[in-house]
Amino acid sequence: xxxxxxxxxxxxxxxxxxxxxxxxxxxxxxxxxxxxxxxxxxxxxxxxxxxxxxxxxxxxxxxxxxxxxxxxxxxxxxxxxxxxxxxxxxxxxxxxxxxxxxxxxxxxxxxxxxxxxxxxxxxxxxxxxxxxxxxxxxxxxxxxxxxxxxxxxxxxxxxxxxxxxxxxxxxxxxxxxxxxxxxxxxxxxxxxxxxxxxxxxxxxxxxxxxxxxxxxxxxxxxxxxxxxxxxxxxxxxx
Amino acid sequence: xxxxxxxxxxxxxxxxxxxxxxxxxxxxxxxxxxxxxxxxxxxxxxxxxxxxxxxxxxxxxxxxxxxxxxxxxxxxxxxxxxxxxxxxxxxxxxxxxxxxxxxxxxxxxxxxxxxxxxxxxxxxxxxxxxxxxxxxxxxxxxxxxxxxxxxxxxxxxxxxxxxxxxxxxxxxxxxxxxxxxxxxxxxxxxxxxxxxxxxxxxxxxxxxxxxxxxxxxxxxxxxxxxxxxxxxxxxxxxxxxxxxxxxxxxxxxxxxxxxxxxxxxxxxxxxxxxxxxxxxxxxxxxxxxxxxxxxxxxxxxxxxxxxxxxxxxxxxxxxxxxxxxxxxxxxxxxxxxxxxxxxxxxxxxxxxxxxxxxxxxxxxxxxxxxxxxxxxxxxxxxxxxxxxxxxxxxxxxxxxxxxxxxxx
Numbered sequence: 001x002x003x004x005x006x007x008x009x010x011x012x013x014x015x016x017x018x019x020x021x022x023x024x025x026x027x028x029x030x031x032x033x034x035x036x037x038x039x040x041x042x043x044x045x046x047x048x049x050x051x052x053x054x055x056x057x058x059x060x061x062x063x064x065x066x067x068x069x070x071x072x073x074x075x076x077x078x079x080x081x082x083x084x085x086x087x088x089x090x091x092x093x094x095x096x097x098x099x100x101x102x103x104x105x106x107x108x109x110x111x112x113x114x115x116x117x118x119x120x121x122x123x124x125x126x127x128x129x130x131x132x133x134x135x136x137x138x139x140x141x142x143x144x145x146x147x148x149x150x151x152x153x154x155x156x157x158x159x160x161x162x163x164x165x166x167x168x169x170x171x172x173x174x175x176x177x178x179x180x181x182x183x184x185x186x187x188x189x190x191x192x193x194x195x196x197x198x199x200x201x202x203x204x205x206x207x208x209x210x211x212x213x214x215x216x217x218x219x220x221x222x223x224x225x226x227x228x229x230x231x232x233x234x235x236x237x238x
Numbered sequence: 239x240x241x242x243x244x245x246x247x248x249x250x251x252x253x254x255x256x257x258x259x260x261x262x263x264x265x266x267x268x269x270x271x272x273x274x275x276x277x278x279x280x281x282x283x284x285x286x287x288x289x290x291x292x293x294x295x296x297x298x299x300x301x302x303x304x305x306x307x308x309x310x311x312x313x314x315x316x317x318x319x320x321x322x323x324x325x326x327x328x329x330x331x332x333x334x335x336x337x338x339x340x341x342x343x344x345x346x347x348x349x350x351x352x353x354x355x356x357x358x359x360x361x362x363x364x365x366x367x368x369x370x371x372x373x374x375x376x377x378x379x380x381x382x383x384x385x386x387x388x389x390x391x392x393x394x395x396x397x398x399x400x401x402x403x404x405x406x407x408x409x410x411x412x413x414x415x416x417x418x419x420x421x422x423x424x425x426x427x428x429x430x431x432x433x434x435x436x437x438x439x440x441x442x443x444x445x446x447x448x449x450x451x452x453x454x455x456x457x458x459x460x461x462x463x464x465x466x467x468x469x470x471x472x473x474x475x476x477x478x479x480x481x482x483x484x485x486x487x488x489x490x491x492x493x494x495x496x497x498x499x500x501x502x503x504x505x506x507x508x509x510x511x512x513x514x515x516x517x518x519x520x521x522x523x524x525x526x527x528x529x530x531x532x533x534x535x536x537x538x539x540x541x542x543x544x545x546x547x548x549x550x551x552x553x554x555x556x557x558x559x560x561x562x563x564x565x566x567x568x569x570x571x572x573x574x575x576x577x578x579x580x581x582x583x584x585x586x587x588x589x590x591x592x593x594x595x596x597x598x599x600x601x602x603x604x605x606x607x608x609x610x611x612x613x614x615x616x617x618x619x620x621x622x623x624x625x626x627x628x629x630x631x632x633x634x635x636x637x638x639x640x641x642x643x644x645x646x
Contacts, residue, residue: 068546068639096548103643107543111248121547123241168547 014080015176015208016065017041021074023060023231034060036232038074042210044175047202049222050212057231058212059180065210066099066178067091079175096124100169102179102211106161108153108168114160115140115149118167125172139167143197159190166197170207179211183218195221242553246560249533250568256529261569263525264623267518268573268615269580274514275611276581278507280604286471286493289500291369292436294493295337295465296474297481299327302489304463312342313418316460317488327466330481332473337364338461340452344415346395346445348403355399356443357413359452359461368467378407378431381448391451393427398441400432407431413447418458425455515618522619523626526562530630533561541634542642555635562627566620573619574612581605 021038024031035057042048050058063069064076070085077083078098085091095101108117115136122132140146143163153161162182169177179198183191199221201207211222219225227234250257290296301315309315317323320338327336340359345352362382366372374380374394381392393413395405405411407429414424427447435444453459468477478492494500534541544554589603 063640066546068643092545092548092550095546099548101543101546103543105539107539107643109245109540109543111252112245116245119241120544124548124550124553172548 013043015042015044015046015078017077018064019075019077021061021064021076022072023057023064023069024072033231035064035071036230038233040226040233042176042208044208045202045206046208046210047199047221047223048210048226049219049224050210050226050228051214051216051219052228053214056214056228058214058228060231061228062178062180062210062212065176066101067095096121097172098175100172100174100177102162102165102169102177102182104181104184106153106158106165106185108161108164110153113150113152114145114156114164114167117153117164118171121168121172135171136167139171142170142201143167157190158186159193162186162190162194163197166194166201170201170205174207176208176210179209181212181214183213183215188217191215191218242557243560243564246557247564249537249561250564253533253536256532257565260525260529260565261572264522264566264569264619265573265576267522268570268619269577271511271515271518271615271618272574272577272611273580273584273605274511275615276577276605276608277603278511279606279608279611281507282504283606284601284604285500285503286497289497290471290493292374294496295368296468296471296493297466297478298491298493298496299323299336299464299466299481299485300462300489300491302487304489305491311418311420312416312456313340313458313460313462316340316418316458316462317464318460320459320461320464323464323485323488326485327464327481330477330484332468332470332477334467334469335364335367336464336466337361337368338449339463339465340449340456340458340460341462342415342452342456344413346399346403347412347414348405348409349412351403352414353399353402354443355395355413355445356440357415357452358444358446359449360446361449364467365446368465374433374435375431376434378429380431380433381446390428391425391447391454392430393445393447393451394431394433395429396441396444397432397434398438399443399445400429402442405429405432413455415455418456418460421457423455423457425451427451519618519622522622526565526623526626527630529565530558530562530627531633534558534630534634538637538642538645541637542639542645545637545639546643551635555631558631558634559624559627562624562631563620566623569623570616570619574616577615578607578612581607 018038018040021035022033023035024033038061050061052058060069064071067083067085075082078094083091083094109120112120118140119132119136122135127135137146140149143166145160145163145167148156148160153164156164183194186194195218198209198211202209213219299317301317304315307315324336327333338361342357342359344355344357346355360381362380366380376397378394381394393411400406403411409429410426411429412424412426414422417423435441449461468474474492474494478490482490541554545551584603584605590600591603593600
């Protein structure tokens with residue numbers, strides 16, 4: 001799992017916590033800091049937005065918290081246990097079982113139908129065919145796409161695709177859903193629907209959401225806002 | 239697993255044009271191997287039956303020491319008690335018939351000119367039966383088919399020898415040889431026919447006489463060997479083993495042990511087939527690798543997504559191997575169908591091959607449908623596509639997730 005060493009004194013309700021998290025990129029001889037001394041705590045059930053201008057480090061931070069990129073220094077605790085990033089490949093089970101991802105460009109598998117896209121993460125688990133079917137149906141009904149289940153991504157609108165992506169992110173009942181600019185590629189009306197859906201899932205299903213955006217209207221949906229600038233948190237730290 | 243194979247199949251047909259091109263390469267490879275394998279099998283079968291029917295029979299029986307030491311005089315290592323031996327051989331299951339032969343050498347003369355000959359004393363009726371009642375004679379008649387009221391000894395001589403001695407059917411020649419006691423003997427024989435052995439070099443020297451004529455000339459009751467003909471070529475080994483146990487006082491040789499030319503052809507054709515297999519393996523590897531590399535480049539972001547949502551690197555690698563497997567299965571199956579169709583077409587086209595090296599006549603072109611070749615070709619094609627997918631699949635599975643997700 002890549003998770004070990006229960007940390008003393010962590011907040012009982014804390015889901016994910018960073019400690020002096022830093023990320024630097026080396027471009028030739030120049031070292032560019034992407035994240036600087038990030039200390040962030042997220043509790044279960046929160047609905048948090050990371051906002052900031054382009055290049056502020058939003059995506060980089062989400063990548064660290066999604067265990068798909070490793071920090072240069074600092075620590076991340078998930079459920080109170082430190083996450084070891086070395087190699088990343090061992091973290092796939094953590095991503096599969098504890099996290100859900102929603103991407104700006106939806107990132108659905110084009111050859112699969114909406115149903116099959118949502119079912120895909122379940123195929124990676126040992127869940128029976130019956131259980132898979134039950135879960136996919138439930139979640140597709142929740143995102144109001146059951147009638148569109150046999151359609152491929154290219155037969156769906158942007159909003160529908162993003163709802164498929166949300167369903168895929170939620171189907172494994174993750175503890176944390178990370179969404180990188182989830183409304184950037186859809187119109188404002190559909191964006192409102194998507195955010196309403198995420199908010200409903202947060203309130204009714206108690207799903208913890210962390211999403212990035214630079215759109216002030218989207219930020220307004222968040223219960224807590226973390227502002228990033230030049231790789232550092234400027235407010236909303238904890 | 240089935241779901242992932244279904245996903246792989248969908249991915250295979252995602253870029254139809256590229257898949258079709260790769261599939262055509264596989265179909266071409268499979269077809270080429272099936273046709274080559276079928277042609278080689280047909281050639282082996284034709285050559286083996288020809289070798290058996292034209293000269294060797296299925297099993298030959300010799301004096302126990304025949305292969306151990308040289309004969310001091312003609313037929314000093316010949317077989318005695320031939321009738322008793324024949325009875326034993328005939329009582330063996332699957333033996334159709336047996337016949338005796340006397341091999342001898344000497345000079346053949348027309349009174350003005352002499353030529354060395356390699357002669358064979360035979361039982362004409364049985365030799366004709368062995369060759370499927372096809373007379374080898376080009377002109378005149380075969381031995382034993384003549385109303386020979388004068389009681390002349392008869393000979394059929396090969397084409398080249400007849401040309402050397404300017405002999406024609408109805409003319410008389412003189413056979414000279416060493417008898418079994420070492421003395422010289424001669425006999426006038428009447429040419430009744432001229433034949434072809436199928437091998438130009440033999441045609442310069444070969445002749446055949448009746449077994450009794452040969453024995454009279456050599457002054458012996460012995461024969462050089464017994465030729466055993468079976469009801470089925472496939473049973474040769476089994477019958478030879480049983481016969482060796484039952485008649486231990488003789489030495490046995492199967493046709494495939496005696497047929498040096500056949501063995502050389504088998505070796506040559508097998509090497510050609512293996513070489514062809516290697517060429518096709520390389521073509522398929524290059525083509526399939528290219529297809530998979532292109533697929534991986536196009537799907538870089540998708541690979542990143544799959545890894546991000548929890549797909550393990552091993553799972554991703556296996557998924558790509560499934561794609562190679564499916565390309566191989568589809569291409570291989572289509573190749574088998576096309577290969578079988580073309581083989582049938584060739585079989586019914588009535589095409590003929592030119593004479594083989596050392597031969598004098600061509601032969602019909604047939605392509606056998608050999609189940610083992612079909613299975614082998616299918617396995618080769620599928621294995622090759624899977625093997626050629628390994629490197630691209632490994633590359634995909636090692637991608638950095640953030641880089642893959644950021645790929646444009």
